[in-house]
Amino acid sequence: MNRLYIHQRPEWPRLRWDEAQVATPLAAARHRQGRLLGRIESLEASRRDEAFRLIVETDVVKTSAIEGERLDPLQVRSSLARHLGFSMIGLPKPSRHVDGIVEMTLDATLRHAEPLTAERLHRWHAGLFPGANFTIGRFVTGAWRTAASGPMRVVSGAIGHERTHFEAPAAERLEREMTAFLEWFEATRELDPVLKAATAHLRFVTVHPYQDGNGRIARAIADLALSRGDGTTRRYYGMSAQIESERADYYAELEAAQRGGMDVTRWVLWFVACLGRSLDRAEQALEGVLFRAELAGALATLPANERQRTVVDRMSGPFEGHLTTAKYAKLAKCSADSALRDITELAERGLLVRNPAGGRSTSYRLCTPAELSKLRSGR
Numbered sequence: 006m007n008r009l010y011i012h013q014r015p016e017w018p019r020l021r022w023d024e025a026q027v028a029t030p031l032a033a034a035r036h037r038q039g040r041l042l043g044r045i046e047s048l049e050a051s052r053r054d055e056a057f058r059l060i061v062e063t064d065v066v067k068t069s070a071i072e073g074e075r076l077d078p079l080q081v082r083s084s085l086a087r088h089l090g091f092s093m094i095g096l097p098k099p100s101r102h103v104d105g106i107v108e109m110t111l112d113a114t115l116r117h118a119e120p121l122t123a124e125r126l127h128r129w130h131a132g133l134f135p136g137a138n139f140t141i142g143r144f145v146t147g148a149w150r151t152a153a154s155g156p157m158r159v160v161s162g163a164i165g166h167e168r169t170h171f172e173a174p175a176a177e178r179l180e181r182e183m184t185a186f187l188e189w190f191e192a193t194r195e196l197d198p199v200l201k202a203a204t205a206h207l208r209f210v211t212v213h214p215y216q217d218g219n220g221r222i223a224r225a226i227a228d229l230a231l232s233r234g235d236g237t238t239r240r241y242y243g244m245s246a247q248i249e250s251e252r253a254d255y256y257a258e259l260e261a262a263q264r265g266g267m268d269v270t271r272w273v274l275w276f277v278a279c280l281g282r283s284l285d286r287a288e289q290a291l292e293g294v295l296f297r298a299e300l301a302g303a304l305a306t307l308p309a310n311e312r313q314r315t316v317v318d319r320m321s322g323p324f325e326g327h328l329t330t331a332k333y334a335k336l337a338k339c340s341a342d343s344a345l346r347d348i349t350e351l352a353e354r355g356l357l358v359r360n361p362a363g364g365r366s367t368s369y370r371l372c373t374p375a376e377l378s379k380l381r382s383g384r
Contacts, residue, residue, distance in 0.1 A: 010263050012174050012211050018185065020204050022270040030277045031199060037284045038235065038242075044291065045241045056294045057239045058085055059322070060287060064228075064243035065103075065110050068221050071249045076103055078323050085111075095315060095336075105132030106221070113225040114240045117232035121190050123183060126214075129225065133218045149179040150216045157213050170260050173213035182212045190226075198234020202227040203276035207262055207269060224248070242287035247279055255279075296374045297321045300356070303381055307354055312337035313347050317356060320371045327360055327368035355380045 011017055045053055065081045083096035084107040099107070109129040119125070131147030145151055157173035174182055186208055193201065209223040224245050232240055248255050254275070262272040300321055304314055316336050320328060334344040348369060351357040355376065357369040372380065 016267045020269050022273045034281045064245040067249040068245035101135035113229040115238045117229045149214045152176040202230035203273045244283045247283035
């Protein structure tokens with residue numbers, strides 16, 4: 006294994022990869038991107054809006070989960086609703102922290118054509134850590150880390166037996182490193198957007214200019230590069246959810262790239278393959294959007310009250326566990342008697358399906374797409 010990190014090598018930051026190895030998987034990923042975007046464009050505007058909101062909501066939650074932080078999905082949905090002009094009825098007020106992550110994610114997508122600058126990155130970073138304009142002790146927000154914070158290392162293991170996975174460049178190098186990075190990012194327009202996203206992600210993580218939040222910002226930069234490639238302000242796929250599901254591999258590939266020299270073919274191939282799997286996930290999310298549209302159509306033909314519409318809509322999105330009378334009453338803000346009556350009606354109409362367990366364990370699930378299709382066809 007190389008003793009030097011890539012940022013310590015004289016060739017840094019001139020990354021390279023085997024174009025012959027990358028060409029076929031890259032072409033396949035680009036084809037799938039185009040196919041997904043074409044399918045999205047065939048939908049009515051309201052469905053496109055819903056697909057966009059769902060993908061961004063999932064990515065915001067998952068980009069923090071990669072770093073071990075759990076966000077409240079309902080707060081994320083509320084923040085997105087506020088920023089995008091959707092209904093916020095029944096949603097909790099988002100925290101400043103959640104708002105900051107949502108603002109960064111949307112800024113990278115909706116304003117992808119705007120130059121990436123140090124000021125813009127600092128604004129993203131400050132939004133990730135609200136409550137301080139400059140410093141909290143030695144923790145610097147909205148500015149590059151300083152020598153006062155000490156060496157930036159990623160370590161694991163017990164005291165005395167630590168293993169250093171990575172050590173970032175010294176703080177004294179950051180101004181020069183980030184100036185070079187931002188100039189490269191804006192000047193290199195001929196590079197394929199997927200390759201740009203992969204190498205920008207790696208370069209930013211390697212420089213590690215902030216004391217915390219580098220991974221989340223690196224993923225936002227990759228999203229910005231991909232958005233520029235798509236030429237649209239709406240993103241209908243996102244890599245953070247897929248990376249979170251492959252978190253161990255993600256960190257292993259990043260660590261291998263730090264020690265692997267200037268040839269980063271392995272990292273690029275992993276990134277392109279991960280993008281492909283994220284496109285698969287986006288296709289599944291799109292099916293969910295279409296299912297929700299079918300549900301809305303079914304409810305429109307039935308005598309359903311606003312409580313029932315609200316709960317069915319909530320269950321068709323991210324929803325933990327099964328539905329009980331108590332959970333329904335809490336979601337719909339009604340009495341237990343009203344909840345039981347509403348649930349019974351929805352079950353009789355086939356939109357809710359009772360689970361096998363009974364008694365105090367009685368619960369319900371939403372009908373599946375196949376069950377809904379059969380219900381609507383009258384079979």
